[in-house]
Amino acid sequence: MTQKNEFHNYMRVQFASISQNEAFARVAIAAFVSQLDPQMNELTDIKTVVSEAVTNAIIHGYENRPDGLVTMTARIENDTVYITVEDNGVGIKNLEEARQPLYTSKPELERSGMGFTIMENFMDEVEVTSEEGFGTLVKMKKRITSKKALYN
Amino acid sequence: MSLQMDMNLQGGALIVRLSGELDHHSAESLKTSLEQAIEQGRCRHMILSLKHLSFMDSSGLGVILGRYKQISALGGKMVVCDVSDAIYRLFEMSGLFKILTIEKDEASALSSLEVAL
Numbered sequence: 447m448t449q450k451n452e453f454h455n456y457m458r459v460q461f462a463s464i465s466q467n468e469a470f471a472r473v474a475i476a477a478f479v480s481q482l483d484p485q486m487n488e489l490t491d492i493k494t495v496v497s498e499a500v501t502n503a504i505i506h507g508y509e510n511r512p513d514g515l516v517t518m519t520a521r522i523e524n525d526t527v528y529i530t531v532e533d534n535g536v537g538i539k540n541l542e543e544a545r546q547p548l549y550t551s552k553p554e555l556e557r558s559g560m561g562f563t564i565m566e567n568f569m570d571e572v573e574v575t576s577e578e579g580f581g582t583l584v585k586m587k588k589r590i591t592s593k594k595a596l597y598n
Numbered sequence: 599m600s601l602q603m604d605m606n607l608q609g610g611a612l613i614v615r616l617s618g619e620l621d622h623h624s625a626e627s628l629k630t631s632l633e634q635a636i637e638q639g640r641c642r643h644m645i646l647s648l649k650h651l652s653f654m655d656s657s658g659l660g661v662i663l664g665r666y667k668q669i670s671a672l673g674g675k676m677v678v679c680d681v682s683d684a685i686y687r688l689f690e691m692s693g694l695f696k697i698l699t700i701e702k703d704e705a706s707a708l709s710s711l712e713v714a715l
Contacts, residue, residue, distance in 0.1 A: 465623035490684045497655040501622040558659035560692050
């Protein structure tokens, strides 16, 4: 077996918990994942889930405080991308409830409650760990189909 | 990369054309502008054209749902047109496609309101 097609890469960015950085996180993840030559819709999916996770960190994790830090990492292993978005905010009291479609802890903010549902629909795997008072970590995984042929 | 909006009143319908990216950051100012337009009675119905919207996430769903509720409560109609495949999937996932009127383009959105205008 030749290992010629093995491809690994990693990146980590950290940014302030302000809403301007939602667009920054989308641009950063799109640029990184572009190395896998994804299809347009795959790239849109990944930008959307990152936008959801970063928005959650800002609104819910840090409750709109601008002095928090959001950490995003991405790892490429051949045709699969692993993304994490982490905050050191207030954490989620009830994860099961938070992941329900249309559930929102802040109805006054006109949130749709679709963040986790979108992540689960657009990614192959989503894992959320959270501890009250310590923060939330979202881990997501997606196989990029357009490169599948190379690694079969 | 941020959100731009252009409003144009035709009959009793306010056509709102969005371009750029609609996320949590840009949702707030869009909400305020649309809310004001509805409150000031500038329109009875609203047509939201997403033709040049290059990105939208669940924050956009929140704003659209909020304005739908607001305008429906006043007896008006809300029509969304030129919806990309990506955004349509969000409408499907959230069930919003069941309550919103979705039209192909501005012309069909306007004619769908013809009776109501």
